[in-house]
Amino acid sequence: MTDATAPVALTADGVTKAYGERRALQGVSFSAHRGERIAIIGPNGAGKTTLLQILAGSLKPTGGSVSLKEGEIGWVPQQPALYTKLTVAENLRLFARLERVADVAGTVERMLDQTGLRDRARDELGSLSGGNRQRVNVAIGLLAEPSVLLLDEPSSSLDPRQRERLWAFVSGLAEAGTAVVYATHNVAEAERFADRVLVLADGELLFSGSPRELERTVGGDAEAPDLESAFVRFLHDRGH
Amino acid sequence: MRWLLLKDLQILRRSPLLVGVLVGYSVVVSLVAGVALSSGPSKPAVAFANLVAPDDSEIALGGRRVDASQYADKLFEKVEPIRVKTRAEAIEKVRSGEALGALVVPADVTQKLQGTLGLGGGGRPQVEVYYSAENPLKTQYVKDTIDSTLAEANAAISAEVLKESAKYLNVIVAGGKVGVPIVGEVDILGLRRARAIIEATLATLPEDAPQRPGLEQVSRFAGLAADNLDLSKPILASISKPVRVTRIIVSGSNASLSAFAAEAAVVGSMMFVALLLAAGMLALEREENAFGRLVRGLVSRTGLVVEKVGLAALAAFVLTTVMLGILAALLGLDFARAPLWLIVLAAGSLAFGAMGVAIGGATREVRSASLAAFVVSLPVAALALVPSGSVADGIYDLIRVISAVFPFRPAMDALDAAISGGDLLAPLLHLVALALVFAALARLSLRRFG
Numbered sequence: 001m002t003d004a005t006a007p008v009a010l011t012a013d014g015v016t017k018a019y020g021e022r023r024a025l026q027g028v029s030f031s032a033h034r035g036e037r038i039a040i041i042g043p044n045g046a047g048k049t050t051l052l053q054i055l056a057g058s059l060k061p062t063g064g065s066v067s068l069k070e071g072e073i074g075w076v077p078q079q080p081a082l083y084t085k086l087t088v089a090e091n092l093r094l095f096a097r098l099e100r101v102a103d104v105a106g107t108v109e110r111m112l113d114q115t116g117l118r119d120r121a122r123d124e125l126g127s128l129s130g131g132n133r134q135r136v137n138v139a140i141g142l143l144a145e146p147s148v149l150l151l152d153e154p155s156s157s158l159d160p161r162q163r164e165r166l167w168a169f170v171s172g173l174a175e176a177g178t179a180v181v182y183a184t185h186n187v188a189e190a191e192r193f194a195d196r197v198l199v200l201a202d203g204e205l206l207f208s209g210s211p212r213e214l215e216r217t218v219g220g221d222a223e224a225p226d227l228e229s230a231f232v233r234f235l236h237d238r239g240h
Numbered sequence: 241m242r243w244l245l246l247k248d249l250q251i252l253r254r255s256p257l258l259v260g261v262l263v264g265y266s267v268v269v270s271l272v273a274g275v276a277l278s279s280g281p282s283k284p285a286v287a288f289a290n291l292v293a294p295d296d297s298e299i300a301l302g303g304r305r306v307d308a309s310q311y312a313d314k315l316f317e318k319v320e321p322i323r324v325k326t327r328a329e330a331i332e333k334v335r336s337g338e339a340l341g342a343l344v345v346p347a348d349v350t351q352k353l354q355g356t357l358g359l360g361g362g363g364r365p366q367v368e369v370y371y372s373a374e375n376p377l378k379t380q381y382v383k384d385t386i387d388s389t390l391a392e393a394n395a396a397i398s399a400e401v402l403k404e405s406a407k408y409l410n411v412i413v414a415g416g417k418v419g420v421p422i423v424g425e426v427d428i429l430g431l432r433r434a435r436a437i438i439e440a441t442l443a444t445l446p447e448d449a450p451q452r453p454g455l456e457q458v459s460r461f462a463g464l465a466a467d468n469l470d471l472s473k474p475i476l477a478s479i480s481k482p483v484r485v486t487r488i489i490v491s492g493s494n495a496s497l498s499a500f501a502a503e504a505a506v507v508g509s510m511m512f513v514a515l516l517l518a519a520g521m522l523a524l525e526r527e528e529n530a531f532g533r534l535v536r537g538l539v540s541r542t543g544l545v546v547e548k549v550g551l552a553a554l555a556a557f558v559l560t561t562v563m564l565g566i567l568a569a570l571l572g573l574d575f576a577r578a579p580l581w582l583i584v585l586a587a588g589s590l591a592f593g594a595m596g597v598a599i600g601g602a603t604r605e606v607r608s609a610s611l612a613a614f615v616v617s618l619p620v621a622a623l624a625l626v627p628s629g630s631v632a633d634g635i636y637d638l639i640r641v642i643s644a645v646f647p648f649r650p651a652m653d654a655l656d657a658a659i660s661g662g663d664l665l666a667p668l669l670h671l672v673a674l675a676l677v678f679a680a681l682a683r684l685s686l687r688r689f690g
Contacts, residue, residue: 058536075536081529085251097243098538124254140533 006033009179010055010073010148016063017050017203024050025203027064032148032179037171039194040183041231043240046200048183049078052150055181074141074149074178078156080133081140084126088117088136091125092143099144111139115169131162135169142173149173151182155189167193191227199231201240241547244539248521248551262516263559270508274501284382286319287333287342287370289326292350299354318385327368334372341382342370353397406473413466431469435462499659502567504625507651510560510585511592511621515613518552518596522682523609541686545597545679552593553586560585573659580658587671588654591647594678601685617648624649647674 010032017025025047032038040048053059055066056075082091092108101107112118115135125133134154141149151170155163171193174180184190190197191211199207199214207214215230218237252259298307322339324330330342345367352365369386371379411418415430429437438459445452525531525544535541564581567573596613603609624643631639643649654667 056536058532069537075533077529077532079529081531081533083247083251083528083530085254086247090247090250094243094247095533095538098534 006035008032008067009034009036010181011067012051012055012064013067014064015051015054015061015066017047017054017059018062023203025054025061028200028203028205029064030198030205030208032181034147034177034179035174036179036196037174037194038179038181038196038198039190040181040198040200041185041187041190042200043235045202047203048200049152050203051200052152052181052183055148056150068148072144072146072148074144074146076138076141076149076151076154078152078154080125080137082125082133082136085124087122087124088112088128089121091136092139095140096143101143107143111143114142115139129162130157131159131165134158134162134166138166138169142178146178148179148181151180153184154182155184155186163189187228187231188226197227199234201235201238206238207234241539241543244534244544244547245551248547251521251524252555262513266509266512266516267505267559267563270505270512273508274503274505283318283320284340284385285322285338286382286386287324287330287339288316288321289324289330289342289344291327291347292345293347296347296350299350318389319382331370334370337372340372340379341386342368343386344368344370409469409473413469431462431466435459435466438462498571499573500656502564502571502573503652503655503659505567506560506564506585507588507648507655508621509563510556510588510651511617511648513559514552514556514589514592515596515599515617516610517555518548518593519600519603519609519613520606521551522548522597522600523603523606527605535686542683545601545682545686548597548600549590549593549675549679549682552596553589556589556592557585560589577658580664581655584651584654584658584664584668584671587668587675588647588651591651591671591675591678594675594682595647597682598678598685601682616646620646621648624652644670645674647671650674 008031011029012031013029015025015028016023028047028051030038040051042048050059052075054061056073057066057069058075083094086094089108089112092111093104096104096107112121115138117132117135117139120128120132125136128136134157138149138151138154141151149170154170155166158166167189170180170182182194194211196209197207197211197214198205207217209217211227214234215227218230218233322333324333324342327344330339330344333339334342346365349365349367352363356364367390369383371382408418410416411428411430413431415428415433417425417427419425438455442452442455442459445455522544525534531544534544539547561582564585568575568578568581595616599612599616600609603612620642623639624646626636626639640649650667650670654664654671656662657664657667
């Protein structure tokens with residue numbers, strides 16, 4: 001849940017990214033507080049993944065700054081970035097070593113408990129379902145115990161049951177104080193699992209506030225029965 | 241980087257089929273290519289019809305009788321004969337494809353040969369050769385084989401004739417007995433003995449004897465003739481082989497064909513294993529989506545290039561060291577030069593590994609990386625094995641330039657020098673330079689991916 005008094009975990013200040021003449025991001029600024037869940041929503045090509053990649057340190061911005069360094073942020077790319085020929089435990093162990101985690105064995109044990117995959121620890125990742133792979137993918141983003149976790153479309157390849165388990169897991173992290181910032185196409189998910197939504201379109205940050213505030217912005221419950229309708233109308237009103 | 245290397249080795253250990261195919265394919269293909277390159281072509285099948293009657297195959301040469309059929313044996317050293325009885329049968333063998341060519345020795349060949357050697361006039365003997373024009377390469381090969389063998393047979397007959405001629409000259413100069421058909425053995429006086437008789441006669445004549453000038457003239461002629469005919473014997477001897485060949489190596493080593501086969505097999509295996517492994521393992525990082533996660537502060541792009549080059553080079557080095565060790569033991573290569581082999585194998589493996597990483601850096605998937613590695617390496621290896629002089633100068637210069645840009649040729653040169661002697665430093669430095677250039681290209685190509 002949002003706690004305005006919680007300390008700021010991450011600040012993006014005037015982040016800009018240009019590819020030649022095309023401006024993928026135009027001066028995006030926002031802050032994420034500890035324990036806050038922020039959903040970045042927007043149409044295709046809005047710049048959601050680009051923004052996350054810049055926050056994660058995978059991509060250099062053309063302008064602006066991010067308050068944390070790449071090693072201080074957990075990053076979970078859209079597709080599981082794991083080795084299918086290694087077991088669950090071996091994947092966790094490898095990335096823990098690469099992250100230079102002090103207690104590798106202890107961290108792997110903790111992650112196996114946290115992901116509920118202890119009984120699959122010795123299974124090759126290639127034999128796991130998409131949902132379980134995504135849990136390992138998220139767990140690797142958490143190995144270094146980051147104060148901020150970034151997720152790019154984390155539930156896109158999951159079935160409803162797997163999605164439910166993933167969001168329960170992510171919400172548990174937020175309750176433990178981790179700031180969670182994720183990009184999603186699923187506005188309903190943002191409505192259920194975000195304290196705040198950032199609406200991006202054509203690289204521009206058009207809105208930052210709670211899902212309820214977005215609905216109110218477009219005229220209240222009567223005209224926008226849910227966040228998805230409010231989001232579509234919001235974009236339409238602004239020419240997108 | 242250490243953990244990444246261990247991870248890659250673990251992945252390879254979990255993929256025994258893939259590794260087995262990679263190593264097995266590389267070794268088998270390279271060995272077969274090496275053996276094929278170093279061994280000559282097999283004997284072509286040639287139909288052979290000798291129409292000369294069995295009791296008519298001898299010719300008289302001076303006082304000797306020589307069996308002309310012995311010259312056919314020379315041909316059989318170079319071809320696989322299919323003996324037939326008639327000309328028609330021989331031609332049919334060629335038509336059916338059973339034989340690549342046919343050689344027919346007509347019935348009158350010894351008779352004509354006898355006439356030619358005995359200066360009896362008549363036509364020169366002829367043999368008939370039939371080819372299949374189905375495959376121009378095979379036709380040329382059979383034609384060249386039969387032509388060269390017939391040339392050898394001609395030279396052998398010439399040598400026999402010259403040997404007999406030299407004997408006659410000897411008798412003319414020094415005198416002696418000669419066998420003449422019907423008459424039997426005849427004693428020939430000879431120029432030297434004739435001169436001796438004249439000299440003895442002159443000694444008994446008074447100084448002013450009217451016979452003396454004439455006899456002295458005959459004596460001088462006999463002396464001059466004997467001396468000059470003596471001189472003509474080495475000249476005649478040189479006619480059968482007018483040009484002698486001295487073979488001197490001016491470039492490259494004096495590597496035996498078997499050593500060359502070993503070099504080609506080892507470098508071929510090195511190329512396949514290092515290229516495919518380096519290209520594939522780097523592409524795998526992206527195929528598994530791990531690349532972006534790794535270069536986010538966990539491993540630098542340069543570190544990734546170094547790790548993949550090291551992995552591929554290590555695998556290629558181990559494989560080729562074992563392979564060369566076995567081949568060296570089988571071929572009896574000099575193990576005292578083994579430290580030089582290891583240096584070359586290490587440098588070559590690094591160069592191929594770097595090239596593989598450059599290929600892997602330019603592709604996004606393991607399959608396309610493997611395909612690209614094959615597409616690039618096979619023509620380069622084939623070009624590097626084209627010998628000088630076998631193509632036009634301009635084309636060969638182009639081949640040399642292309643071969644110099646890839647590690648295959650310098651690796652072959654370096655290994656050849658390490659095994660058989662020769663300049664090792666230049667190809668070794670060439671390999672090191674290529675390793676650095678390809679590693680730099682790989683590093684540049686990784687800038688594209690996040």
